[in-house]
Amino acid sequence: MKASARNQFNGTVSNVVIGAVNAEVFISLKGGEDLVASITKESLEALDIKVGVEVLALVKAPQIIIVSDFGDYKLSARNQLKTMITQVNSGAVNAEVLMELNGGEVIAATVTNDSVETLGLRKGAEVTAIFKAGAVIIAVKN
Numbered sequence: 001m002k003a004s005a006r007n008q009f010n011g012t013v014s015n016v017v018i019g020a021v022n023a024e025v026f027i028s029l030k031g032g033e034d035l036v037a038s039i040t041k042e043s044l045e046a047l048d049i050k051v052g053v054e055v056l057a058l059v060k061a062p063q064i065i066i067v068s069d070f071g072d073y074k075l076s077a078r079n080q081l082k083t084m085i086t087q088v089n090s091g092a093v094n095a096e097v098l099m100e101l102n103g104g105e106v107i108a109a110t111v112t113n114d115s116v117e118t119l120g121l122r123k124g125a126e127v128t129a130i131f132k133a134g135a136v137i138i139a140v141k142n
Helices: 041-046 113-119
Strands: 007-018 022-029 034-040 054-059 065-067 079-090 094-100 106-112 126-131 137-139
Touching: 007 034, 007 041, 022 041, 022 054, 034 041, 034 079, 034 137, 065 106, 079 106, 079 113, 094 113, 106 113
Parallel strands: none
Antiparallel strands: 007 022, 007 054, 022 034, 054 137, 065 126, 079 094, 079 126, 094 106
């Protein structure tokens, strides 16, 4: 699949929780991490998503938030993945930060150069990549 979303995670649906309007889809990645996607019940049915189905989860790089220190705070975002920064590519205004998950999958985030400085983002730093369940788009093969 060709798509503009930089983050494309192959995984298997491990659980589905159906609500009144939306459904939560839990996706297991090869490195043992889990993603959560929030999609409409109509999309769940149209894509025939159920436990055991192979899916592709897409997340655009600007949707990724990088946290280097939580302090005493907890966040409501469902997807909080521990990563290690492998590369920081600074541009005129923004930077692309590449992070690697345990299973070798790469997460790309775009942040301001000020954020790179403020958070001390550098190769080898351990950070958490965060994104909301609603930021995840699910694709299935026909």
